[in-house]
Amino acid sequence: MTAQLYGLAPPQRRLWHEYGRALLDLNTEMTVEVEGADEDRLRDAVQWVTGRHEVFRTSLTFLPGVSLPLQCVAAESSVRADVTCVEVGVHRLTIAAPAVLVDATSARLLFAEIVAAYDGGDCAQPLLQFLDVAEWLEEMAASTDADSGRAFWERNGWAPPPVASDSGAATQYAELHRSVPGARPLVESRAAGYDVPADLLVLAVWQLVVGAHLGRDGVTVGRVFDGRHLPELRDVLGRLDQLLPLPGVPRQGVPTGAVVAAVAAAVAEAAEWQDCYPGDAAAGVAAAGELDWSGRFGYGGLWSPVERPARGATFRLTAIRSHDGPCGLLLTGEWSADDLSLRLRYATSAADEQQAQRLLERLATALVGWPGDTNASVGNVPMIGPGELAAIRAVLAGRPAAVAPFQPVHRRFEAETRRNPRAVALRSRHGDVTFGALNRQANALAGKLLEAGTGPETVVALAVGRSAELILGLLAVLKAGAAFLPLDPAAPARRIQEQLTSAGVTLALAESGHERRLPAAVAVQPLQVDWYGCSPDAPDPHVPLQPRNLAYVLFTSGSTGTPNPVAVEHEQLAAYVTSVVDRLGLAGLTAATTAAPSSDLGYTAVFPPLCSGGTVAVLGAEALFDPAVFAVEVAALGVDVLKITPSHLQALLDGPDAARVLPRRLVVVGGERCPAELPARLALLAPHLRVVNHYGPTETTVGALTWADGDAASAGEIPIGLPLPHVVAGIIDDEVGIGRPAPWGGPGRLVLGGSGVARGYLGRPRLTATRFLPDPSSRLPGARVYDTGDRARLSVEGQVVFLGRTDDQVKVRGVRIEPGEVESALEQHPAVRRAVVMAAGDGAAASLVAHVVAVPGESLDPAELRDFLLDRLPEAMVPSVFNPVEQLPLLPSGKVDRQALPTLTGRCGTGESVPPETPMEQILAAMWEDVFGVAAVGIDDDFFRLGGHSLSATRIMSRIREVFGRTVDFPTFFARPTVRSLAAALVDGEEGPAVERTAELVLAVMTMDDDEVARWIEAPSSEGSPPWLSPRR
Known part of the structure; x- marks a missing residue:
C-alpha cells in the first residue's frame, strides 16, 4: 500500500527555502532533568507519548522533478530520546526531533504530556494531527480570505531580501551567555509601568540596541510567533513556530512610551496575520545555495525553566534549542529567581566574540537603565556599559608625551640651525640651501616685515609659487610674529581679493610676476633672494608670542558660497609637528610634497623636516604630473618621504617605470579616501616602502589620525587609523547628540579634540560655533571638539574607518569642495535659475557634475558656464559636466532629491563635434572617451574644456607612451589640447611614418572580433598585411 504524501506547511516550506538541504541536519532539542524517577517508567512514558503523534513518525521524501520534499507517515520514529543517569536518583532526558517537523512550542507541549503520562493521568487523543493541519494551512494560505494578510506581509516582510553567500562554506554559529543579576524584578516592574509583558519590553530594548549597532533607525527585527493563536491549534505538535519580521523603531526624538507602544502594536498586527506569511518568501534565492543571513536579527523571547511533580518525581524542563529561521544574531532570555540570563546565538560572519559580548553588554545596560517615566526621551537611554566605554576611550584618546615648554615651529627651526648650521634645509634642482643660510635670509626678511608694522595677530599673504622662496616666506612671517596666508597664484583675481579682504591682509610677500595679481590696497614686499651670494647676518628676532597667537590662515570651501578662513594657532601647529615626527619617524629625513602651497596637505613635508634636522625637497612644477620627470627629480633630490593624494600617486x-616615482622610505597619502588596492600595489613595487594613510581636516591642523600598512585592518578597507598623540577622537551617535558615543563598530559622526583643534573661522563667530563645539568629556575649561561632518566607525581591530559624509561635501583630487559654493557661483549667471552640483567618479577620475535649470526663455551654453566659473572659482571647483534640466526632482520635504539625479560623466561642450578620421585621431579619441566616460569626442574638442585636468592628462600621456613608444611632455600636451593637434604632433618628424603604421595596426586590432584576433596572433610574420587586418571605416 502506498503511503499518502503531504505537502509542506507554509512554515516548513519557508524554512526549507531559507536553510536549503542544511535543514535536514537541524534538530529541535529538549533537555529535562528528572529527580526520583523510575527509569523504566520514564522510558515507557516517552515512548507512549511520542507514538501518539504522527509528526514523530513523519519522514521526508523526494520525488524526481519536484523541487520541495513531501512528507508522509512512516512506521519508524524520527525522534531520538536518551535517558542518562547523571547521579544517584537523577536522570537527564534529552529528546531530539527534526527541526522541519517539530518546533520549540511542540517541545513544551511534549514535556507536559510526558509528565502527565508518567503520572498515570488520562491523556486525551490529539484532536488534530500535524499533517492534517499542514494541509489545512496550505489551503488557507492560498484562499482569497488570506489576501489581506498577504498584502500586509508584502508591505512588512524582511528587507532587503537575503543574498547568496560567495564564501561557498556553510554558516558557522557560536553562542554567548550573560547574566544580569537582579534584573527580573526591575524589568517586570518597568514593563508593568508601560502596560506590556516583560517579554515585549525586552524586545523593544533589543530593537534599539540593534539600531544603535547598525547606526540607523527602522531596523527590522524578527520575533518568534508560535502559529497557534487559534484555539483548535493550541495543543498541536508540529512545525508551526516561525520567525516573523517586525518594523524597526526610532532611536531619537520620541518618548520611550511611544517606542514600546509601537512595538506592542507591531507584535499584535503580526500575530493577527502570522498564518499568511508566504512560505516561499526566499524561494527566489534558494537555488543559489548557501544563503547569507548575517544581516538578519531575531528575538526568540523569554522563558522560565518549568518544574512539575509526578508520582514522587520532579521534572524540570531546563533547555530547548530550536531553529525557527536563520539569523545573524538571535537573542533569547531565561528567567531565574531574580536574575535574567541573556543568550546570543550569532553567525561568525555577522559578529565575532568581542562584538557579541558588547551587544549583550549594551542590552544589559539599557535594560537596567530603562526609565520608569514613559515620557523620557529614548535617546537618553544608556546603552554603552562602563567596560565598552573605557575600551573606546582608550583607543580614541591620544597619548601625548611628557608636556614640554611651548616652542613655536620657527623657534625649533632656529634651534636646529644652532645645532647644525651647515646641514641642508632645502634642496631643489637649483641647489642646496643650508639651515644657516635659510635662517639668515628669513631673519633679514622678518626684519623688513617688522619694520612694515607686522606682529602678532596680523596676517601676511604669500603670493609665491612652488619654490624655495615659499619656505623662506613662511619662516619669515612666523619669525615676525605674524600669521601667513598662502595664496594660489592661479586662482581668479576676484577670489584672491575675497580672501585678502576676509583675512584683513594689508601686506603681502610676492615673487616677481605674482605681485600683479594683488590689489592696489595691499602693500607688496618683493621676495627676491640670492641664496648663494653673501647672506645678511641678521640675528633671530624675538617677538613675544603666546600659544594662542595666530600662525596661519587657510581657506576652505564654504557651503554658503563664500570660502571659510580657518585660523590655526601656534599651539596647534607645534603640537602637530611634535606628534607626526614621533609617529612617522620623520626626524632627519628628506621630505617632498606635491600639494599646492595654498593647502595644508603638504605641511607634513615642510615643518617636520625643518624642526627635526631634515631636508625639504622642493619639486619643480613641471615634474608633478610627468611620471618620467618626477622619477628623475625624486631620485636626484634623494627623497625619503613623499606626501601626496592617492589619486595623484x-x-x-x-x-613607464612605476617603482622609480616612489621615495626611498615612506609614502604618506592623504586628502581623500585611500583605495584598498593602493597599499598592495605599492608593496609589490617596493616591498621596503612604508605606506601611511593620514587623515585630518584643515580645522584640526594638517592631520589627526594615521594608519600604516603594518597596522591591523579588515580585508577590503583602508582605515584612517588612530589619533596622533595630541589628538582625542570621538565617534558620536549622530542620531542622539554630541555627548553620547556610538557603540564600538556602530557608525557615527567623527569629532576631533585635543590640542590640534584650530581657533575657528577667522572673523566668523557664528559659523565657528556651529562646528567647534564644547567638549563634554574634557575636564579642561574651554575645551572644544571639531565636528568633521564625516561618518566613521571603530573597526573590530580598533581602527577608525571612514564611511562618508553626513552632508554634501565632496573631495575631488584632494580638494575639499562644498557643492553649495559652486552652486551659488553658478546661480549668479543671468541665464541660470537653479543649480545642483554633485561629485562623480573616484580617484583621478573624480569630477563635478552640475545639473542646471535655465531661466525661462534663456539657453545654456556649457562652455560659457565654464568660463563664467573660471573667473570666480579655482579650476578644481569648476564642473566637468553641465547637464541642463527642465526641473529638479524634489523630496516631500521640498529639498532636492539628489539621489534621483543622474550621476553623469561627459563633456562640457565646445560646439559642433567633428568626428576623428585618421587612425591616430581615432585611437586618441578612444583614449579620451575612456578617460572622460563619454561616447564621442570630436577632434577639435579642447581637452581641458571637456573637464580634463593634470591627472587625467597624465593618464593620456602614459597610454600614448605605452601604445606608440613616444613621450609627450606637458608643454606639448598643453600646447596641443585637441585630438587633431596632438595627432599631428605625434606623426610629425622622422618617426612619423612608423607611428602612423602602429596606429593602423592598433586600430585594426581594436575593430577585430575574438576569432580574428586569434588568427592575427597566430599568423606568420610577413611584409604585407592580410586583407582582414585593414582598418574598418
Whole structure:
C-alpha cells in the first residue's frame, strides 16, 4: 500500500527555502532533568507519548522533478530520546526531533504530556494531527480570505531580501551567555509601568540596541510567533513556530512610551496575520545555495525553566534549542529567581566574540537603565556599559608625551640651525640651501616685515609659487610674529581679493610676476633672494608670542558660497609637528610634497623636516604630473618621504617605470579616501616602502589620525587609523547628540579634540560655533571638539574607518569642495535659475557634475558656464559636466532629491563635434572617451574644456607612451589640447611614418572580433598585411 504524501506547511516550506538541504541536519532539542524517577517508567512514558503523534513518525521524501520534499507517515520514529543517569536518583532526558517537523512550542507541549503520562493521568487523543493541519494551512494560505494578510506581509516582510553567500562554506554559529543579576524584578516592574509583558519590553530594548549597532533607525527585527493563536491549534505538535519580521523603531526624538507602544502594536498586527506569511518568501534565492543571513536579527523571547511533580518525581524542563529561521544574531532570555540570563546565538560572519559580548553588554545596560517615566526621551537611554566605554576611550584618546615648554615651529627651526648650521634645509634642482643660510635670509626678511608694522595677530599673504622662496616666506612671517596666508597664484583675481579682504591682509610677500595679481590696497614686499651670494647676518628676532597667537590662515570651501578662513594657532601647529615626527619617524629625513602651497596637505613635508634636522625637497612644477620627470627629480633630490593624494600617486604609477616615482622610505597619502588596492600595489613595487594613510581636516591642523600598512585592518578597507598623540577622537551617535558615543563598530559622526583643534573661522563667530563645539568629556575649561561632518566607525581591530559624509561635501583630487559654493557661483549667471552640483567618479577620475535649470526663455551654453566659473572659482571647483534640466526632482520635504539625479560623466561642450578620421585621431579619441566616460569626442574638442585636468592628462600621456613608444611632455600636451593637434604632433618628424603604421595596426586590432584576433596572433610574420587586418571605416 502506498503511503499518502503531504505537502509542506507554509512554515516548513519557508524554512526549507531559507536553510536549503542544511535543514535536514537541524534538530529541535529538549533537555529535562528528572529527580526520583523510575527509569523504566520514564522510558515507557516517552515512548507512549511520542507514538501518539504522527509528526514523530513523519519522514521526508523526494520525488524526481519536484523541487520541495513531501512528507508522509512512516512506521519508524524520527525522534531520538536518551535517558542518562547523571547521579544517584537523577536522570537527564534529552529528546531530539527534526527541526522541519517539530518546533520549540511542540517541545513544551511534549514535556507536559510526558509528565502527565508518567503520572498515570488520562491523556486525551490529539484532536488534530500535524499533517492534517499542514494541509489545512496550505489551503488557507492560498484562499482569497488570506489576501489581506498577504498584502500586509508584502508591505512588512524582511528587507532587503537575503543574498547568496560567495564564501561557498556553510554558516558557522557560536553562542554567548550573560547574566544580569537582579534584573527580573526591575524589568517586570518597568514593563508593568508601560502596560506590556516583560517579554515585549525586552524586545523593544533589543530593537534599539540593534539600531544603535547598525547606526540607523527602522531596523527590522524578527520575533518568534508560535502559529497557534487559534484555539483548535493550541495543543498541536508540529512545525508551526516561525520567525516573523517586525518594523524597526526610532532611536531619537520620541518618548520611550511611544517606542514600546509601537512595538506592542507591531507584535499584535503580526500575530493577527502570522498564518499568511508566504512560505516561499526566499524561494527566489534558494537555488543559489548557501544563503547569507548575517544581516538578519531575531528575538526568540523569554522563558522560565518549568518544574512539575509526578508520582514522587520532579521534572524540570531546563533547555530547548530550536531553529525557527536563520539569523545573524538571535537573542533569547531565561528567567531565574531574580536574575535574567541573556543568550546570543550569532553567525561568525555577522559578529565575532568581542562584538557579541558588547551587544549583550549594551542590552544589559539599557535594560537596567530603562526609565520608569514613559515620557523620557529614548535617546537618553544608556546603552554603552562602563567596560565598552573605557575600551573606546582608550583607543580614541591620544597619548601625548611628557608636556614640554611651548616652542613655536620657527623657534625649533632656529634651534636646529644652532645645532647644525651647515646641514641642508632645502634642496631643489637649483641647489642646496643650508639651515644657516635659510635662517639668515628669513631673519633679514622678518626684519623688513617688522619694520612694515607686522606682529602678532596680523596676517601676511604669500603670493609665491612652488619654490624655495615659499619656505623662506613662511619662516619669515612666523619669525615676525605674524600669521601667513598662502595664496594660489592661479586662482581668479576676484577670489584672491575675497580672501585678502576676509583675512584683513594689508601686506603681502610676492615673487616677481605674482605681485600683479594683488590689489592696489595691499602693500607688496618683493621676495627676491640670492641664496648663494653673501647672506645678511641678521640675528633671530624675538617677538613675544603666546600659544594662542595666530600662525596661519587657510581657506576652505564654504557651503554658503563664500570660502571659510580657518585660523590655526601656534599651539596647534607645534603640537602637530611634535606628534607626526614621533609617529612617522620623520626626524632627519628628506621630505617632498606635491600639494599646492595654498593647502595644508603638504605641511607634513615642510615643518617636520625643518624642526627635526631634515631636508625639504622642493619639486619643480613641471615634474608633478610627468611620471618620467618626477622619477628623475625624486631620485636626484634623494627623497625619503613623499606626501601626496592617492589619486595623484596612482596617476604617476601609470608611467613607464612605476617603482622609480616612489621615495626611498615612506609614502604618506592623504586628502581623500585611500583605495584598498593602493597599499598592495605599492608593496609589490617596493616591498621596503612604508605606506601611511593620514587623515585630518584643515580645522584640526594638517592631520589627526594615521594608519600604516603594518597596522591591523579588515580585508577590503583602508582605515584612517588612530589619533596622533595630541589628538582625542570621538565617534558620536549622530542620531542622539554630541555627548553620547556610538557603540564600538556602530557608525557615527567623527569629532576631533585635543590640542590640534584650530581657533575657528577667522572673523566668523557664528559659523565657528556651529562646528567647534564644547567638549563634554574634557575636564579642561574651554575645551572644544571639531565636528568633521564625516561618518566613521571603530573597526573590530580598533581602527577608525571612514564611511562618508553626513552632508554634501565632496573631495575631488584632494580638494575639499562644498557643492553649495559652486552652486551659488553658478546661480549668479543671468541665464541660470537653479543649480545642483554633485561629485562623480573616484580617484583621478573624480569630477563635478552640475545639473542646471535655465531661466525661462534663456539657453545654456556649457562652455560659457565654464568660463563664467573660471573667473570666480579655482579650476578644481569648476564642473566637468553641465547637464541642463527642465526641473529638479524634489523630496516631500521640498529639498532636492539628489539621489534621483543622474550621476553623469561627459563633456562640457565646445560646439559642433567633428568626428576623428585618421587612425591616430581615432585611437586618441578612444583614449579620451575612456578617460572622460563619454561616447564621442570630436577632434577639435579642447581637452581641458571637456573637464580634463593634470591627472587625467597624465593618464593620456602614459597610454600614448605605452601604445606608440613616444613621450609627450606637458608643454606639448598643453600646447596641443585637441585630438587633431596632438595627432599631428605625434606623426610629425622622422618617426612619423612608423607611428602612423602602429596606429593602423592598433586600430585594426581594436575593430577585430575574438576569432580574428586569434588568427592575427597566430599568423606568420610577413611584409604585407592580410586583407582582414585593414582598418574598418
